[in-house]
Amino acid sequence: xxxxxxxxxxxxxxxxxxxxxxxxxxxxxxxxxxxxxxxxxxxxxxxxxxxxxxxxxxxxxxxxxxxxxxxxxxxxxxxxxxxxxxxxxxxxxxxxxxxxxxxxxxxxxxxxxxxxxxxxxxxxxxxxxxxxxxxxxxxxxxxxxxxxxxxxxxxxxxxxxxxxxxxxxxxxxxxxxxxxxxxxxxxxxxxxxxxxxxxxxxxxxxxxxxxxxxxxxxxxxxxxxxxxxxxxxxxxxxxxxxxxxxxxxxxxxxxxxxxx
Amino acid sequence: xxxxxxxxxxxxxxxxxxxxxxxxxxxxxxxxxxxxxxxxxxxxxxxxxxxxxxxxxxxxxxxxxxxxxxxxxxxxxxxxxxxxxxxxxxxxxxxxxxxxxxxxxxxxxxxxxxxxxxxxxxxxxxxxxxxxxxxxxxx
Numbered sequence: 001x002x003x004x005x006x007x008x009x010x011x012x013x014x015x016x017x018x019x020x021x022x023x024x025x026x027x028x029x030x031x032x033x034x035x036x037x038x039x040x041x042x043x044x045x046x047x048x049x050x051x052x053x054x055x056x057x058x059x060x061x062x063x064x065x066x067x068x069x070x071x072x073x074x075x076x077x078x079x080x081x082x083x084x085x086x087x088x089x090x091x092x093x094x095x096x097x098x099x100x101x102x103x104x105x106x107x108x109x110x111x112x113x114x115x116x117x118x119x120x121x122x123x124x125x126x127x128x129x130x131x132x133x134x135x136x137x138x139x140x141x142x143x144x145x146x147x148x149x150x151x152x153x154x155x156x157x158x159x160x161x162x163x164x165x166x167x168x169x170x171x172x173x174x175x176x177x178x179x180x181x182x183x184x185x186x187x188x189x190x191x192x193x194x195x196x197x198x199x200x201x202x203x204x205x206x207x208x209x210x211x212x213x214x215x216x217x218x219x220x221x222x223x224x225x226x227x228x229x230x231x232x233x234x235x236x237x238x239x240x241x242x243x244x245x246x247x248x249x250x251x252x253x254x255x256x257x258x259x260x
Numbered sequence: 261x262x263x264x265x266x267x268x269x270x271x272x273x274x275x276x277x278x279x280x281x282x283x284x285x286x287x288x289x290x291x292x293x294x295x296x297x298x299x300x301x302x303x304x305x306x307x308x309x310x311x312x313x314x315x316x317x318x319x320x321x322x323x324x325x326x327x328x329x330x331x332x333x334x335x336x337x338x339x340x341x342x343x344x345x346x347x348x349x350x351x352x353x354x355x356x357x358x359x360x361x362x363x364x365x366x367x368x369x370x371x372x373x374x375x376x377x378x379x380x381x382x383x384x385x386x387x388x389x390x391x392x393x394x395x396x397x398x399x
Contacts, residue, residue, distance in 0.1 A: 028293030030300045031281020039326045046328060050298060056325060112297045119335035128331040135301035143294045223325035249352065257359040 003106035003171040004149065005210035006158065007178050008080055010222070011185065011193065012165035015041060015055055015078035019157035019166055023053040026145065026156035046223075047081055049133035052142040053157050054081045058221055065190045079222045080166055082157070083108070083129045083142035085210035087200060090230040091121035091130050091141075099139075106171070106210055107144035115139055126205065126228035144211075171210060175199065178214060185214075192216045196224060205229030350392030 023029070029050045037043050040057040047054045058077035089108045092100045099114035100121060110121075110130070117137040121130050130141040145155035153159070158168035167174060178195055185193035193216050195202065197209035205228050219226050280300035284291055 025283075026293060027295040028282050028284060028291055029295040030298055031303055033281075033303050037326075042326075045326075050295065052295070058325065122332050123334040125332065128329070131332050132335045133298060136299040138298075140295060140298060145294070147294055220323055221325065223328060223330055225330055253352075253356050253359055256356070 003210060004144065004169065005085060005106070005171045005174055005212070006082060006144075006155075007167045007169075007174040007212060007214070008082070009165050009167065009178075009181060009214045010077065010079040011190070011214060011216060012163045013055070013078040013080055014163055014165075015057055015076075016162060017055045018160045018162060019053040019080050020044065020051070020055060022156040022160035023142075024050075026148070027052065027143070047083070047129050047131070047141075049131040049136070049140040052082065052140075055079070056081055056222055058217075060221070062217075064216060065192055077217060077221065079213065079215070080157070080161075081222070081224075082211050083144075084127055084197060084206070084212070085142075085144060086206040086208070086230065087210065088207040088230045088233070090124040090126055090206075090232065091139075093230060093232040094120040094124035096120060103144075103146060103149075105144060105146070105149050107146065107149075108141075109143050109146055110139055110141060112138055112140070124231050126225055126230060174212075178212065181214060190216065197228075203228065205233065347392050350389050354389055 029052065032044065032048075032051055035043060037045050039045075040059055042055065042057040044051055044054045056077075056079045058079075060075060060077070061073050062075055063073045064075045085107045087106075089100070089102075091110075092102065092108050096118060097114055097116050099111045099116070101109050101111065103109045115138040117132060117139065119132050119139065121139050122132055130139050132139045145153070145157075148155055154168050158166045161167075167177070175198055178198055182193050182195055193214060196213040196215050196219055197203040197206065198212040200208040203209065207230075213222075213224070215222060215224075280303060282291070282296075
């Protein structure tokens with residue numbers, strides 16, 4: 001099978017939200033309700049239990065490097081956000097029931113019939129992707145269209161993306177393509193272009209993302225963490241702190257009792 | 261859409277119509293998608309948005325995305341960390357209380373310590389232990 005993933009090139013995104021609609025339709029996700037945020041064209045505002053693709057809109061008074069005068073000092077950044085399917089996934093490591101598994105496509109999948117709704121994964125995700133639906137009681141997130149992949153089909157969002165901003169394929173090929181794309185953008189006068197989470201070396205906290213991004217500004221601007229870390233990476237440090245505390249407590253207690 | 265669940269549709273074994281925004285007519289399509297099992301009781305409350313007044317102006321604050329939180333809030337109730345805290349405190353107190361009878365056993369007869377039916381006079385530990393037991397019983 002080999003590792004599959006997404007390469008989301010935000011320089012190509014036009015913010016049409018076809019991915020959001022395609023995801024909802026294919027996966028038969030319930031409605032989010034018609035709400036108006038009033039901040040931008042982004043009325044979904046964040047990923048959640050019933051929102052597995054989310055298009056962010058950043059309006060800023062900063063021109064892009066390659067921008068030709070006319071729009072003034074203004075630029076629009078659009079990014080289709082999704083579950084990153086981390087190589088080392090915080091949600092998967094924290095799941096006590098084994099409901100979250102790694103599939104043959106190297107994606108991270110939540111089995112709804114096993115999930116008991118403990119919510120550990122919600123606080124373990126360094127990207128704030130997975131969420132628990134309160135009236136359903138279980139945690140939900142993007143499945144990388146597992147049902148479509150099994151039939152050799154492209155995930156719904158990538159299939160519907162009209163500008164190929166969302167690209168699906170073998171991770172090795174996607175990484176090579178992304179590096180070529182960054183070089184091309186640099187050559188064309190867009191020095192801000194950078195990859196986000198494309199390799200384990202670039203993002204040691206998650207050991208690389210299977211759904212990585214090409215950004216033209218710092219990740220914080222897109223509501224992405226600059227240095228995400230899967231919580232279990234800190235286990236050794238926290239357990240040794242706990243052991244030190246236990247030894248200290250035992251010494252104090254024995255000292256209090258045994259002292260004359 | 262707009263179709264109601266009737267006695268006839270129940271007898272025919274038809275799935276109930278969806279009115280949760282999935283827009284799947286159960287006569288034409290099946291709810292078999294990856295997210296189809298997600299149950300819906302209240303629609304609007306499940307994807308809460310901060311009111312526009314709480315959002316930052318994008319032009320004044322370039323560091324964040326409209327001031328929206330990056331991480332999801334934990335889903336635990338306050339009783340759960342309280343339970344861990346009280347349980348830990350009670351356990352530590354019980355260990356201390358058990359330790360406090362150790363030097364006594366060296367001087368007093370063993371029987372008086374082991375078969376003492378009265379609770380230990382360490383009142384603080386006893387109260388905390390009772391609290392812990394009560395809380396554990398409630399859960």
